[in-house]
Amino acid sequence: MSRHKVARAPIALFAAVVMLLALALPASAQDTTRLEGGETPVSSAIAWSQLSFTDGSAPTVIIARDDEFADALGSGAVQGLLQAPLLLTATDALSPETAAEITRLGSSSAIVLGGVDAVGPVVITELEALGLETERIGGPTRIETAVLIVERFFPSTTDVILARAFGTETDPTQAFADSLVTGPFGAATNTPSLLTATDSLDGPTAAALGELPIQRVQIVGGTDAVSEGVADEVEAALSVPDVDGADQQPGTSVTRIDGPNRWATAVQMSIALGNATAADASRILLFEAQSDTSWTSGFPAGVQTGNGAAVLLANGDSLTPETTEYVTGAARPLICGPGVSQAACDAAEAAINE
Numbered sequence: 014m015s016r017h018k019v020a021r022a023p024i025a026l027f028a029a030v031v032m033l034l035a036l037a038l039p040a041s042a043q044d045t046t047r048l049e050g051g052e053t054p055v056s057s058a059i060a061w062s063q064l065s066f067t068d069g070s071a072p073t074v075i076i077a078r079d080d081e082f083a084d085a086l087g088s089g090a091v092q093g094l095l096q097a098p099l100l101l102t103a104t105d106a107l108s109p110e111t112a113a114e115i116t117r118l119g120s121s122s123a124i125v126l127g128g129v130d131a132v133g134p135v136v137i138t139e140l141e142a143l144g145l146e147t148e149r150i151g152g153p154t155r156i157e158t159a160v161l162i163v164e165r166f167f168p169s170t171t172d173v174i175l176a177r178a179f180g181t182e183t184d185p186t187q188a189f190a191d192s193l194v195t196g197p198f199g200a201a202t203n204t205p206s207l208l209t210a211t212d213s214l215d216g217p218t219a220a221a222l223g224e225l226p227i228q229r230v231q232i233v234g235g236t237d238a239v240s241e242g243v244a245d246e247v248e249a250a251l252s253v254p255d256v257d258g259a260d261q262q263p264g265t266s267v268t269r270i271d272g273p274n275r276w277a278t279a280v281q282m283s284i285a286l287g288n289a290t291a292a293d294a295s296r297i298l299l300f301e302a303q304s305d306t307s308w309t310s311g312f313p314a315g316v317q318t319g320n321g322a323a324v325l326l327a328n329g330d331s332l333t334p335e336t337t338e339y340v341t342g343a344a345r346p347l348i349c350g351p352g353v354s355q356a357a358c359d360a361a362e363a364a365i366n367e
Contacts, residue, residue, distance in 0.1 A: 044346050045362045051351030054079040054101050054309035055108045060351050061313040062098035062114055069119035073097040076111075076140070077126045078104050082189050082308040083155035084127035086178070087162040089196030090205040091124065092315040094166055099313040104132060107139035115143055127151040127158065152217075156208045160221045163205045171228045174199055175247065177238040178208035178215070186305060190275040191234040193300055193311035194282040197324045200315030201286060204231075209239060214246035222250035228265045231285075234278060235271040244269070275302055276326050276333040283323040283339070291343035291365070294323035299361050301352040302326035310350040317348065327357035332364065340364045 050060035058079075062071075075092060077085040079101035088099050100115070102108045115123075123140050125132050128151035140147050150165055152158040156178055163170065174195050180188030192206070199206050207218045222230070230247050232239050244267055251265040270285050272278040279302075288294040298318070300311040318324060323345075325336050332340075341364045349358035 045358065046346070046348045047353075047355075047358055048310075048349065048351050051310065054306060055103075055110050057306075057309040057351040058099055058101045058313040059110060059114050061310070061316060062100060062118070064348070065316040066098060066118055068117055071096070071098055071118040071120055073122045073124065074115055074118060074120045074145075075099045075124045075126065076132060076136070077101055078131045079108065079309070080104070081131070082312065084131050084151065084158050085308065085312045086155055086176075086189065086192050086196075086208060087159035087206050088126060088312060089192075089199035089315040090203055091162060091166055092196075093200035093203050093319070095124070096316070097124070098316050101309065101313075102132065102136055104130070105135060106133075107136045112139065112143060115140075115145070120145060122146045122148070125149045125151075126162075128153070154217075156215045157217045159206060159208045160217045163207065163221060163225065167203075167205045169226060170205060171226055172204050173222075173227050173230055174204055174206040175209060175218075175230050175232045175239060175243075176206055177211055177234055179210060186303060186307065187238070189308045189311075190302060191238060191278055193275075193302060193307060193326060194279045194324045195233045196312050197298070197315045197318035197322070198233075198282050198286060201318040201322070209243055211238060212240050212242065214243045214250065219246065219250045222247060227251065230267045232267065232269040233271070233282065235269075235273070238271075239269075272335065274333070274335075276328060277335040279324060279326045280335050280339045283325065286321070286323075288321065288323045291323050291325075291340040291345060293321070294343070294345055295321040296346040296348060297323045297325060297340060297343065297361070297365065298348050298350065299325050299327055299353050299358065300350045301329075301354070301357070303329055304352055307352060310352050314350055325361075327353050327361070330354045330356035330360075332357060332360050336361075337364050342367050 048060040050056035073095045100111045123145045343365045
């Protein structure tokens with residue numbers, strides 16, 4: 014196998030998969046939908062579920078804890094595969110609002126992400142009392158949980174996304190900044206995510222790259238998020254020589270989608286989905302990127318990313334120049350997720366309709 018240097022230009026390796034969801038879309042190109050419900054993580058997730066699913070239309074739900082994003086990091090592709098909403102709950106008891114939403118959805122099964130310290134036994138009991146068959150997928154770490162998700166739902170996948178798993182002491186949001194868009198990307202393309210530390214490839218992820226039939230890895234984020242050293246380790250993990258010294262997986266590749274910041278990376282991810290400009294997208298989803306709870310809106314929005322949506326990030330009360338340039342004149346429906354400020358949503362609407 015010839016080794017491939019990590020490409021700096023964004024490359025759309027994955028074909029978009031149309032999700033057969035009953036999506037509640039704005040009526041015209043200029044319409045804006047502003048989702049309420051950002052007061053709590055539970056209400057943020059429910060807001061996306063209610064936008065995306067009519068009554069009785071979701072046989073399966075995905076459940077994760079509401080106070081920590083780690084186990085939900087790998088949920089995006091599962092949402093796309095199962096056409097299932099991601100709902101959140103307290104650890105020690107099923108949140109009443111989530112229970113009510115499960116009843117509305119008419120669900121009969123639940124995929125629970127995380128171990129008993131994340132989603133406790135009482136939650137399982139209460140889910141089963143609602144008539145749901147439950148399956149828990151959880152490893153001792155977020156990295157191992159992501160591997161288990163791939164092994165359970167995507168054992169034949171040849172493509173994966175690789176994103177950073179941890180933030181920094183000064184900015185914990187870096188741990189999920191890129192995954193705000195990789196989750197929806199994975200949901201739209203049925204491409205699962207694996208996770209890694211920034212400076213070295215974690216053992217469980219390396220093992221999965223070698224043992225599963227993975228041929229193509231799309232790294233998301235710059236070298237401050239996933240280093241060049243990790244990219245080299247990924248290439249080595251994909252290159253498994255046989256007894257004659259030849260590679261068993263010819264044609265493997267490692268590419269990178271990144272920008273100078275999380276907002277620019279989101280734009281590049283949308284381009285990688287086939288939206289050269291926002292005008293090429295069917296609609297535009299806007300998430301807040303800076304809050305410690307941004308993940309509670311960004312992750313559950315995976316169900317809305319079928320049919321060519323562009324997923325972009327707000328910066329508090331404003332848009333960055335990269336985002337503004339990308340959406341200007343797009344004339345596409347806009348959905349502002351829970352937690353997006355009125356000012357940022359107004360700025361996006363104005364640019365889209367310019």
